[in-house]
Amino acid sequence: MPKQDQNLIVGLDIGTTKICCVVADLQPDGRLDIIGIGTHSSRGLRKGVVIDIDSTVESMRMAVEEAEMMAGVEINMVYAGIAGGHIKSGNSNGVVATKNNEVTAADIQRVLDAARAQNVPMDREIIHVIPQEFILDGQDGIKEPLGMSGVRLEARVHIVTGAVASAQNIIKCINRCGLDVGDIILEQLASAETVLTSDEKELGVCLLDIGGGTTDIAIFSEGHIKHTAVLAIGGDHITNDIAVGLRTPTREAEALKRKYGCALSSLVDPEETIDVPSIGERKPRSLARHILAEIIEPRVEELFTLVNREISRSGFEEQITAGVVLTGGSAITEGMVELAEEVFNKPVRRGLPQGIGGLTDVVSSPIYSTAVGLVQFASLNEREMSNRFTPAESRATRSTFQRFVDRVRGAF
Ligand SMILES: Nc1ncnc2c1ncn2[C@@H]1O[C@H](COP(=O)(O)OP(=O)(O)OP(=O)(O)O)[C@@H](O)[C@H]1O
Ligand SMILES: [Mg+2]
Structure with a gap:
């Protein structure tokens, strides 16, 4: 198989379930x-x-191999995702004087x-220092100040x-796969x-990526990221509740959720029944579907x-004019959008x-x-870097995180 060339960008989403x-x-x-594309269930x-x-x-190996087979190339570099309750973020700013009256x-x-x-x-x-806007001699809202005239350059950034x-563990795993x-x-x-x-990003929007183990939040307004947070609750908690509530094995609970699950019980026909497998040798039971929805x-x-x-804590509640967008596997569940509209009182x-x-x-x-967003994010970032810096400059200004990646790599 030919090796991955410059035009190929590979994203690796290391999720809790896949x-x-x-x-x-x-x-x-x-x-x-x-x-x-390659997908494999995740257990680690x-x-x-x-x-x-x-x-x-x-x-990871299985997922990468599957993607390699489909694409007909040998992958050697990936852009990976990171999540988890340890992620913290906030906004910060910096000011400098330009050297020659031009940025x-x-x-x-x-x-x-x-x-x-x-x-x-x-x-x-x-992990990230994302510019929100630049302010040049008091003029705010500048997205790309390169080449503009001015003395006092200020940057507002979102830091994750x-x-x-x-x-380190993510990098270790990827390196162990030879990538x-x-x-x-x-x-x-x-x-x-x-x-x-x-x-949506311009008007103000909140994205919720509801996965298996986490719910990832991102709030955008005026075209840039304002707030990020990660909650350690996801679809796996729903499956567990179903397993306990209906006394059925987790695997069956997951299948029931996917096939008949509904997040808003009032949407379910009270007459509709489903078969619930029991634990052990006992026969399946018949159950009203709205009971599943009530769990x-x-x-x-x-x-x-x-x-x-x-x-509310983020302080950007008033700016979410375009409402809430749900994604991640758990967003597939019927009734999610309707229930979210009730709770958030916003379009979803x-x-x-x-x-x-x-x-x-x-x-x-x-x-x-x-996974798709990873390749788009990476591609956009690379393009911004190459518009702003020469290849030599961009090597010199590689993110501190990139240097961290190199350091971890050197440790093996
Ligand atoms: N058709 C479906 N209906 C309802 N829920 C589903 C469906 N398909 C997947 N899910 C749920 O989506 C969740 C997995 O979503 P996703 O693949 O986005 O998670 P992940 O990226 O592996 O995990 P995380 O992002 O939390 O680390 C699981 O809880 C699963 O039960
Ligand atoms: Mg995910």
């Missing part, structure tokens, strides 16, 4: 065509964090460095940090890249209430990967938002 590898081919017009993670390296490596790439780098210069504890690592150990890490990207930023429209509803309501609290829609070509029918599910 590991998914997506290969995208960058077209000359900037479009990304999905040419390979809890609540979005790697807890068993061997199992994770095994699942250069070096000035931009200096102002971003100034904005990130805050006390990060030893056990945490900066994560536990060093969690990030390099291009970068590590916060999962909801990846999902947002493919699921949200630019109008799911309080758990999802609890989740949305926690999200609502997080939104389900979001799928958008803006790609190639195997779009295969990845057209909320389950693939993070």
Whole structure:
């Protein structure tokens, strides 16, 4: 098989329930065509964090091999997602004076460095420093200041940090598969890249990626990221509630949830019945479907209430004019959108990967938002870097996280 070349961008979503590898081919017009996809169930993670390296490596290998077969290339570098309760984020700013009354790439780098210069504890690592806007001599709302005239350059940024150990374990697993890490990207930023429209981000929107082990939150307004958070609750909690409530094995509970689950019990016909397999040798029982919905509803309501609290705490509640977008596997459940509209009192829609070509029918599910978003996020980032910096400069200004990736790699 030919080796991965410069035009191929590979995303690796290391989720709690599945590991998914997506290969995208960058077209000359900037479009990304999905040419390979591999998915394997994941057993080495809890609540979005790697807890068993061997199992994770095994699942990762399978997913990557499957994607390689489909794309007909040998993968050697991936952009991976990171999530988990250890993720923290906040906004910061920095100010510098431009050197020659005109903003250069070096000035931009200096102002971003100034904005990130805050006390990060030893056990945490900066994952992203995302510019929200630049302010040049008091003029705000500037997206790209390069080449503009002015003296006082200010940057407002969103900073995401994560536990060093969690990030190290992700890198370790990828390296053990014989792959390099291009970068590590916060999962909801990846999902947002493919699921949200630019109008929504401009108007103000909250993205919820409800996976198996975590619910990842991202709030955008005025076109840029304002707030990120991760809650350690996801679809697996719903499955557990069903298993306990209906006294049925977890595997059956999962199947029942997928086939008959509904998050809003009032949407279910009270007459409808379903068969519930019992534990052991006992015969299946017949049950009203709304009882299943009555188990799911309080758990999802609890989740949305926690999200609502997080939104209020963020201080951006008033800015979410375009409402809430749900993605991730758990967003598939019937009634999710309706229940979310009740709790949030805002318009809600389900979001799928958008803006790609190639195997779009295969990845057209909320389950693939993070994996597809990873390649889109990575591609956009690379393009921004190459517009702003020469190749030599961009090597010199590689993110601190990239340097961290290199350091971890050197440790093996
Ligand atoms: N058709 C379906 N109906 C309802 N729920 C579903 C369906 N398909 C998948 N799910 C649920 O979606 C969840 C998995 O979603 P997803 O694949 O986005 O998670 P993940 O990325 O592996 O996990 P995380 O992001 O939390 O680490 C599981 O809890 C699963 O039960
Ligand atoms: Mg996920």
